[in-house]
Amino acid sequence: MDLKSNHTAPVLTDPAPINKSRLGVSSMLPYSRTAATAYSAGLFLTIPRKKTGILDDVRSSSWLDAMKSSSPPHKIKTKDVNNDYALSDADVAYNTWLVKYPSAIASFEQIANHAKGKRIALFLDYDGTLSPIVDNPDCAFMSDAMRAVVKKVAKYFPTAIISGRSRDKVYDFVGLTELYYAGSHGMDIMGPVRQSISGDHPNCIRSTAEQGKEVNLFQPAVAFLPMIDEVFRSLVEITKDIIGAKVENNKFCVSVHYRNVDEKNWNVVAQCVNDVLKDYPHLRLTHGRKVLEVRPVIDWDKGKAVTFLLESLGLSNCDDVLPIYVGDDRTDEDAFKVLREGNQGYGILVSSEPKESKAVYSLRDPSEVMEFLKSLVACKNSSAL
Numbered sequence: 001m002d003l004k005s006n007h008t009a010p011v012l013t014d015p016a017p018i019n020k021s022r023l024g025v026s027s028m029l030p031y032s033r034t035a036a037t038a039y040s041a042g043l044f045l046t047i048p049r050k051k052t053g054i055l056d057d058v059r060s061s062s063w064l065d066a067m068k069s070s071s072p073p074h075k076i077k078t079k080d081v082n083n084d085y086a087l088s089d090a091d092v093a094y095n096t097w098l099v100k101y102p103s104a105i106a107s108f109e110q111i112a113n114h115a116k117g118k119r120i121a122l123f124l125d126y127d128g129t130l131s132p133i134v135d136n137p138d139c140a141f142m143s144d145a146m147r148a149v150v151k152k153v154a155k156y157f158p159t160a161i162i163s164g165r166s167r168d169k170v171y172d173f174v175g176l177t178e179l180y181y182a183g184s185h186g187m188d189i190m191g192p193v194r195q196s197i198s199g200d201h202p203n204c205i206r207s208t209a210e211q212g213k214e215v216n217l218f219q220p221a222v223a224f225l226p227m228i229d230e231v232f233r234s235l236v237e238i239t240k241d242i243i244g245a246k247v248e249n250n251k252f253c254v255s256v257h258y259r260n261v262d263e264k265n266w267n268v269v270a271q272c273v274n275d276v277l278k279d280y281p282h283l284r285l286t287h288g289r290k291v292l293e294v295r296p297v298i299d300w301d302k303g304k305a306v307t308f309l310l311e312s313l314g315l316s317n318c319d320d321v322l323p324i325y326v327g328d329d330r331t332d333e334d335a336f337k338v339l340r341e342g343n344q345g346y347g348i349l350v351s352s353e354p355k356e357s358k359a360v361y362s363l364r365d366p367s368e369v370m371e372f373l374k375s376l377v378a379c380k381n382s383s384a385l
C-alpha cells in the first residue's frame with residue numbers, strides 16, 4: 001500500500017475538534033469538499049482534503065493563538081490589604097466552572113454511591129495526570145507516592161494507562177507490571193488476552209510481555225510505521241536550528257514540542273511542521289499542551305482504545321461496570337465522549353483552568369488525582385465499594 005500516493009492536498013487535520021472556540025490548530029484549517037480515504041488494518045477514515053497548504057494559516061494569528069492557549073497560565077495571587085489573599089479573577093472563574101464540572105474529591109461520596117455493587121475499570125492518562133507538566137518531556141517522572149497509589153488501585157480495579165507517549169516510554173515511567181498500557185494515543189495497546197478480540201481485529205496478535213505474561217498486542221496503525229519514522233527524521237532535521245524545539249518519536253505519532261521555544265519563534269515551528277507534512281496526506285496534526293502532534297489518519301483514538309480495553313477485559317456491555325477515565329489533554333476528550341455517550345462511567349478532567357469538556361467531574365492537578373485514587377483505595381479497603 002502506498003500511503004503517499006494519489007494526492008493533491010498537503011496537510012490533514014483533526015476531524016473532530018473538541019472546541020473550536022479554543023482555537024485548536026485543527027479548527028483553523030480550511031478544506032475543500034474533496035475527501036481522501038486512508039486505510040490501515042481495516043480502519044477506514046474519510047478525511048477532508050485540503051486545497052492549499054497551511055502556510056497562510058501559519059502566518060495568520062489563529063495558529064499562534066492556538067499555540068499560546070495550549071497550556072494553563074501561571075496563577076498570580078494578589079495580596080489584599082484586608083484579606084490575606086483576595087480571590088483573583090482566575091479563581092472566581094475556576095470556582096464558577098466547578099459548578100459545571102464538580103470536583104471528583106468533593107463529589108467522592110456521590111461517585112462511591114454510584115459505584116456500589118459495580119466493578120470499576122480505571123483508565124489513566126500519564127502526562128499532566130500522573131506526572132506534573134515539566135519543561136523537559138524526558139524528565140516527566142511520576143513520584144514514588146503516586147506510583148504506590150496506582151499500584152494499590154490496580155490491585156482492586158483493572159487499570160490501564162492511555163498515553164500519547166510510546167508504550168515503551170510510558171511503561172518506563174510508570175514501571176508497574178500489573179497495569180495495561182496503551183501508547184501512541186491508543187494506537188499501541190498491550191491488553192489482556194481474549195480470543196474474540198483477536199478474531200475481530202486483524203492487527204491484534206498474541207504476544208508475550210517482558211514479564212512473561214501472555215498479552216494481546218493491538219497496533220492498528222502498523223502500516224504507518226515507516227512513514228512516521230521518516231517524518232520524525234525530517235522534523236528533527238528541519239527544526240534543528242530552532243532553540244528549544246524538541247521532536248519526540250512516539251512510535252505511531254510524533255510530538256513537536258515548542259514549550260521551550262521563544263514565543264516569537266512559534267510561527268517558525270508551525271511553518272516547519274507544515275513544510276514537512278505537506279507531502280504526507282495520510283498524516284494529520286493535532287494540538288496538545290505546547291506540542292504539535294503528528295499522527296496517522298486512522299479512525300482510532302483514546303476513546304476507541306477504552307472501548308477496546310473494556311472488551312478485552314470482558315467488561316463491555318455490562319450494567320455492573322463503571323469505567324472511570326482521568327485525563328488532562330485534548331486527546332482524552334475522545335475517551336470522555338465515549339463514556340458520556342455510552343452513558344457509562346465518568347470522565348474526570350484534570351485542569352487548573354476552566355475548559356469545555358465532555359468530562360463529568362474535574363480535578364485540579366496530579367496531586368488531586370493522587371488524593372482521588374487514595375480515596376478509591378480507602379473506600380475499597382473499608383468494603384464500602
Ligand SMILES: O=P(O)(O)OC[C@H]1O[C@H](O[C@H]2O[C@H](CO)[C@@H](O)[C@H](O)[C@H]2O)[C@H](O)[C@@H](O)[C@@H]1O
Binds near residue numbers: 128133291331
Ligand atoms: O497522553 P499523555 O500521556 O498526556 O501525553 C501527551 C503528551 O505528553 C507529553 O508532553 C506534555 O508533557 C511534557 C512533560 O511534562 C511537557 O514538557 C510537554 O510540553 C507536554 O505537551 C509528551 O512529551 C508527548 O509526547 C505526549 O504526546
